[in-house]
Amino acid sequence: MKFLVLNGVNLNLTGRREKDVYGGETLEEINREIEAFVEGKGHRVDFIQSNFEGELCTQIQRAEGVYDGVVLNAGAFTHYSYAIRDAIASVSVPVVEVHMSNVHAREEFRHKSVLTEVCKGEILGFGKNSYILALESFLI
Numbered sequence: 001m002k003f004l005v006l007n008g009v010n011l012n013l014t015g016r017r018e019k020d021v022y023g024g025e026t027l028e029e030i031n032r033e034i035e036a037f038v039e040g041k042g043h044r045v046d047f048i049q050s051n052f053e054g055e056l057c058t059q060i061q062r063a064e065g066v067y068d069g070v071v072l073n074a075g076a077f078t079h080y081s082y083a084i085r086d087a088i089a090s091v092s093v094p095v096v097e098v099h100m101s102n103v104h105a106r107e108e109f110r111h112k113s114v115l116t117e118v119c120k121g122e123i124l125g126f127g128k129n130s131y132i133l134a135l136e137s138f139l140i
């Protein structure tokens with residue numbers, strides 16, 4: 001199987017911003033660990049990060065027919081992007097929503113996701129392992 005890990009706005013700063021919340025490893029380092037996990041299971045994974053809402057919509061559209069599943073951490077777009085929500089609803093490829101932090105233990109504006117309803121499921125609060133657990137959900 002082939003998977004896409006899609007990271008949204010500000011996730012490129014992982015390892016440098018709010019280390020107490022998101023940890024000290026860079027996105028590149030986390031991606032290498034995810035890659036080792038997925039390839040160790042005999043599958044493939046691609047990685048895309050964008051700070052642009054429309055680009056994330058384009059990548060979700062392009063995932064149709066190419067990937068068996070998408071793991072999406074949309075960052076702050078999670079909380080208000082109806083465009084990303086519509087993109088997810090427009091494709092049949094399953095999308096699992098991911099957050100490194102436990103958004104429900106943080107500011108109130110993070111408690112609401114406009115994406116969850118159109119996602120296959122949601123995994124949050126396990127740091128970088130949220131990505132691994134989301135990918136695992138496609139393999140069980």
Ligand code: DQA
Pocket residue numbers: 009010011073074075076077078098099100101102103110
């Ligand atoms: C995040 C949580 C969001 O609220 C935040 O805007 C992010 C990262 C997470 O991975 O915990 O950028 O999606």
